[in-house]
Amino acid sequence: MVAFISNVDTAFEVINLVNSDLLYKSVLTRICGERRVAITHRNLKNWDDFKTLENACTEKCTLDLHTTQLFGARQSKSESITAWIEGVRRLSSKFRERTLQDCENDESVGIVALADIMRNIRFCARDFNG
Numbered sequence: 001m002v003a004f005i006s007n008v009d010t011a012f013e014v015i016n017l018v019n020s021d022l023l024y025k026s027v028l029t030r031i032c033g034e035r036r037v038a039i040t041h042r043n044l045k046n047w048d049d050f051k052t053l054e055n056a057c058t059e060k061c062t063l064d065l066h067t068t069q070l071f072g073a074r075q076s077k078s079e080s081i082t083a084w085i086e087g088v089r090r091l092s093s094k095f096r097e098r099t100l101q102d103c104e105n106d107e108s109v110g111i112v113a114l115a116d117i118m119r120n121i122r123f124c125a126r127d128f129n130g
Contacts, residue, residue: 005051024046066095071118
């Protein structure tokens with residue numbers, strides 16, 4: 001979402017202000033999932049309103065939360081392996097994105113590398129002894 005917001009910010013910087021409403025409506029069509037539900041029920045008039053809401057939501061999702069969600073992921077009995085793996089990948093992506101937001105470059109490289117190693121140990125290692 002960080003890259004998306006940055007790209008839209010750039011688009012708003014280069015367009016003629018007369019077209020800003022049209023661009024905003026177009027941007028809203030690209031948003032889906034939980035975020036779409038969240039913005040549908042609010043009266044967001046422009047891109048700045050959306051960013052304010054997104055920043056408020058993002059602040060609630062701390063790096064600690066993403067870490068807990070990633071390493072606490074469990075496959076439910078009704079969930080397919082494919083769906084579970086996709087869920088782990090999605091959580092890993094959110095963790096990486098938040099790490100890049102919250103940490104300095106040199107810190108984020110180490111954190112992401114360590115998280116990849118831990119994720120591989122947690123989700124890929126198999127105990128063949130029992």
